[in-house]
Amino acid sequence: MRKKILYIEDNEQNLYLVTFILEKHGYQVIPASDGQQGIDLAGLSVPDLILLDIQLPRMDGYSVARQLRLDPRLADIPIVAVTSYAMAGDRERALAAGCSGYIEKPINPDTFMQQVERHLC
Amino acid sequence: MTSARRFWRAPLARNLAVALAYLATARLGLTLALEHTNATAVWPPAGLALAACLAWGFGVWPGVFLGACGANLLALSTVTALSRGAVLVSLATAGGNTLEAVAGAWLVKRFAGDAPFDRIGGCSLFIALGALLSPVIAATVGTASFALSSANWSESGQMWLTWWLGDAVGALVFAPLFLTRTGGGAPGRRPARVAEAAALVALLVAIETVIFLGNVPLEYLAFPVLFWTAFRFGPFESAAMVAVMMVSFLLWTLTGLGPFAGHSANHTLLFLQSYFGVAAASTLLLSTVINARNRAEARVKEYQENLERLVDERTAELRLTLDELELAKEQAVAADHLKTAFLATMSHELRTPLNSIIGFTGILLQRLGGPLNGEQEKQLGMVKNSAGHLLALISDVLDISKIEAGQLTVSSETFRLDELVGKAVQTIRPLAERKGLTLSVEVGEGVGSMTGDERRVEQVLLNLMSNAVKFTERGRVGISCRREGESYLTVVRDTGIGIDTTQLDLLFKPFRQLDSGLSRRYEGTGLGLSICKKLVELMGGKIDVESRPGEGSTFAVTLPAAAA
Numbered sequence: 001m002r003k004k005i006l007y008i009e010d011n012e013q014n015l016y017l018v019t020f021i022l023e024k025h026g027y028q029v030i031p032a033s034d035g036q037q038g039i040d041l042a043g044l045s046v047p048d049l050i051l052l053d054i055q056l057p058r059m060d061g062y063s064v065a066r067q068l069r070l071d072p073r074l075a076d077i078p079i080v081a082v083t084s085y086a087m088a089g090d091r092e093r094a095l096a097a098g099c100s101g102y103i104e105k106p107i108n109p110d111t112f113m114q115q116v117e118r119h120l121c
Numbered sequence: 122m123t124s125a126r127r128f129w130r131a132p133l134a135r136n137l138a139v140a141l142a143y144l145a146t147a148r149l150g151l152t153l154a155l156e157h158t159n160a161t162a163v164w165p166p167a168g169l170a171l172a173a174c175l176a177w178g179f180g181v182w183p184g185v186f187l188g189a190c191g192a193n194l195l196a197l198s199t200v201t202a203l204s205r206g207a208v209l210v211s212l213a214t215a216g217g218n219t220l221e222a223v224a225g226a227w228l229v230k231r232f233a234g235d236a237p238f239d240r241i242g243g244c245s246l247f248i249a250l251g252a253l254l255s256p257v258i259a260a261t262v263g264t265a266s267f268a269l270s271s272a273n274w275s276e277s278g279q280m281w282l283t284w285w286l287g288d289a290v291g292a293l294v295f296a297p298l299f300l301t302r303t304g305g306g307a308p309g310r311r312p313a314r315v316a317e318a319a320a321l322v323a324l325l326v327a328i329e330t331v332i333f334l335g336n337v338p339l340e341y342l343a344f345p346v347l348f349w350t351a352f353r354f355g356p357f358e359s360a361a362m363v364a365v366m367m368v369s370f371l372l373w374t375l376t377g378l379g380p381f382a383g384h385s386a387n388h389t390l391l392f393l394q395s396y397f398g399v400a401a402a403s404t405l406l407l408s409t410v411i412n413a414r415n416r417a418e419a420r421v422k423e424y425q426e427n428l429e430r431l432v433d434e435r436t437a438e439l440r441l442t443l444d445e446l447e448l449a450k451e452q453a454v455a456a457d458h459l460k461t462a463f464l465a466t467m468s469h470e471l472r473t474p475l476n477s478i479i480g481f482t483g484i485l486l487q488r489l490g491g492p493l494n495g496e497q498e499k500q501l502g503m504v505k506n507s508a509g510h511l512l513a514l515i516s517d518v519l520d521i522s523k524i525e526a527g528q529l530t531v532s533s534e535t536f537r538l539d540e541l542v543g544k545a546v547q548t549i550r551p552l553a554e555r556k557g558l559t560l561s562v563e564v565g566e567g568v569g570s571m572t573g574d575e576r577r578v579e580q581v582l583l584n585l586m587s588n589a590v591k592f593t594e595r596g597r598v599g600i601s602c603r604r605e606g607e608s609y610l611t612v613v614r615d616t617g618i619g620i621d622t623t624q625l626d627l628l629f630k631p632f633r634q635l636d637s638g639l640s641r642r643y644e645g646t647g648l649g650l651s652i653c654k655k656l657v658e659l660m661g662g663k664i665d666v667e668s669r670p671g672e673g674s675t676f677a678v679t680l681p682a683a684a685a
Contacts (some may be wrong), residue, residue, distance in 0.1 A: 017481060075632065084469045091532065091576075092534075105472050106476035106478075109482070109484060110484070
């Protein structure tokens with residue numbers, strides 16, 4: 001069975017780009033365009049991995065991560081922050097909010113799948 | 122200036138005034154002269170002439186001389202018929218009077234200054250030089266002319282003494298009267314002051330009534346009144362009170378009353394003169410002391426008030442400055458927040474489009490979108506390189522902006538330095554191989570975990586190594602890492618173009634890619650090394666460089682193994 005990856009991202013091009021890469025590598029991608037939708041879809045589908053943009057409208061990625069971790073069914077699912085935030089301390093903040101990893105934008109197509117799959121095994 | 126004042130400034134007017142005043146005061150002196158003598162107990166013109174010379178300068182001497190001639194003729198006419206001899210005596214004596222005034226004024230000005238009644242020293246000198254010494258001149262000249270004209274020297278001694286004392290008392294009593302002003306005394310409301318002065322005069326009259334009508338030798342009772350005046354009023358009022366006392370004493374005595382009368386005329390004269398001299402001198406000295414003290418007190422008070430006002434003003438200014446500083450600080454903090462927010466936004470906004478460019482180029486190059494022909498692959502490779510370069514530039518510019526804004530911070534996490542070096546080498550190796558350079562790596566056994574900002578350490582290593590590759594055309598590039606005590610020493614070596622010694626200082630300054638000729642050959646912002654230096658310093662380390670042009674460069678990075 002194909003593994004499910006939930007991708008929460010408000011930028012359409014980014015959503016398309018990452019979805020395309022993941023699907024080409026055989027994953028099923030569940031797209032969500034804002035935090036609340038992402039939380040709802042995560043509860044419904046219980047994915048194998050969640051990719052989370054940090055700069056989201058209305059509810060930022062840190063809050064989304066904290067919210068996701070409150071659901072016991074989602075407690076052990078890896079959440080990887082994908083963000084262009086590059087200020088010192090962003091990584092720490094993401095980890096503190098409950099994320100398991102951190103991929104910096106712009107993504108490196110050559111290493112992106114490696115970075116994702118490190119959290120799947 | 123009013124026309125009246127201008128008139129009194131004219132020398133002629135002044136001389137005329139002095140002459141007339143001399144005559145008038147002489148008339149007063151003669152009125153108070155003892156009967157049947159040409160000697161007066163007091164010679165007020167002596168004081169007037171001295172005061173005129175002190176106040177208006179020596180230019181008034183003709184007025185003094187003229188007044189003195191007239192006064193002497195007037196005096197002589199009361200005792201003898203006017204003759205040629207009498208006129209000559211008058212002229213000679215007037216010469217003595219004039220010389221006395223001019224010499225006295227010169228001495229006082231020279232030794233006691235322009236304001237002799239401001240200080241006790243000046244006042245003492247005025248008494249000694251102006252009132253006691255200079256009358257010697259007039260007394261000597263006058264006595265000599267009289268003796269010469271009458272060819273009789275038998276009474277000269279007595280005459281000299283009374284002449285001298287008369288002029289001395291005249292100077293003591295009247296010169297201060299002309300030279301001082303009202304208002305130097307203790308503070309108080311005007312009606313109260315007037316009442317006090319009137320009471321003092323009344324007291325003096327009462328005392329004199331007792332002394333002269335009762336004919337009791339209690340002359341010293343006048344002193345308390347004079348001293349009281351000196352204590353409570355200024356030098357002018359004191360001099361005036363002395364004058365009032367003197368005139369009234371003389372009038373009483375002239376009517377034959379009181380303890381001074383009833384002796385021989387010469388004795389009476391001497392008693393009165395010495396009494397007036399002592400009274401005038403002590404009152405003058407006392408009033409000067411009191412006045413000086415009062416003025417000093419006023420100055421201290423004024424100084425204190427000024428000081429208090431100054432302190433108040435400064436305190437207010439300081440408070441204002443503090444408020445302004447507080448405001449400026451708030452604004453600076455607000456500006457700081459704004460800067461941070463701006464940098465974060467820029468960082469995000471600049472990277473987002475790059476994500477698409479780099480991402481889709483990568484997808485296409487990985488054939489995820491389908492097969493590519495040779496040209497397409499070559500062109501997409503160029504897009505990929507340019508995008509990577511643009512990303513590096515943006516990162517550098519953002520880093521420098523953060524440094525300039527004081528916003529650059531490093532995180533602190535534990536990672537393995539040996540693994541990080543390996544990772545950096547992996548990234549650089551393809552670049553070195555493309556240029557045909559040997560890449561050597563040497564990691565010591567003691568190199569392991571370190572605490573710092575992993576991403577930033579990687580950035581520094583990548584920067585130094587890619588610089589080494591960039592500036593080396595043939596030979597080798599090497600990186601070595603070893604532990605030295607509490608620090609790790611990482612050295613990046615190359616056999617490249619090297620750096621001129623004179624340019625080493627500029628190496629770590631932002632926007633400096635050395636030698637403008639080179640900057641065309643090697644692309645880059647010239648920001649990398651200044652960022653590296655800042656990053657290393659933020660992690661508590663340092664970065665050193667050694668280089669020889671044409672032989673190569675060595676960059677040594679020292680970083681603490683544990684968190685700084």
